[in-house]
Amino acid sequence: SQTIHQWPATLVQPVGSPLSLECTVEGTSNPNLYWYRQAAGRGLQLLFYSVGIGQISSEVPQNLSASRPQDRQFILSSKKLLLSDSGFYLCAWSVGTGGYGYTFGSGTRLTVV
Amino acid sequence: SQQGEEDPQALSIQEGENATMNCSYKTSINNLQWYRQNSGRGLVHLILIRSNEREKHSGRLRVTLDTSKKSSSLLITASRAADTASYFCATDAPAGANNLFFGTGTRLTVIP
Secondary structure: OOEEEEEOOEEEEOOOOOEEEEEEEEOOOOOEEEEEEEOOOOOEEEEEEEEEOOEEEEOOOOOOEEEEEEOOEEEEEEOOOOHHHOEEEEEEEEOOOOOOOOEEOOOEEEEEO | OOOOEEEOOEEEEEOOOOEEEEEEOOOOOOEEEEEEEOOOOOEEEEEEEEOOOOEEEEOOEEEEEEOOOOEEEEEEOOOOHHHOEEEEEEEOOOOOOOOOEEOOOEEEEEEO
16 A cells, blocks of 8 residues: 655754655555645645656745655755744655645654754 | 635634535636644545536545636535645646646634
């Protein structure tokens, strides 16, 4: 069966430090992969999506970047964190485009101090 | 923006009552989805309704879609305390887009 792993669950980082969040999917091939951010009590904002290895689309200008070095691995990074990068980060995968439900990871709570 | 908007933002009901949440969106869609999120957790997919469908059921869930009004509703019947969560609608607009646009959610509290 398909599963998605996201880690770490919580992270406290100082301003200016780097960031690397990792997401891996098991049990499927060539998934669409997504990074979302959720501010407290708010909806989800799409940050990046990928339809294949090395293919990254960014939805909003920001201090973050994403990479997909392997088919089922999606990494969210930053060279220097800002206070405004704090939030709840969610990785998700889907089959195809739009016509299927997304499966979400359990999320990473990032606090930049 | 295509982002959906849920209404109400918060809903509090007694166990056993029905809960209705609404979602409105702005442009054409291929499908609309509803998700549930327990506090501090990832989202769980509940149900997907396609633009050519008007109603769909899954257990105690009933979803309706009115494309002429660009709106959808999620009905949870005979609510339970375990239904307490935030509920989000998501659309794939513009139709066929590579991603989903989520609303801001309805926070449902079911009081035992």
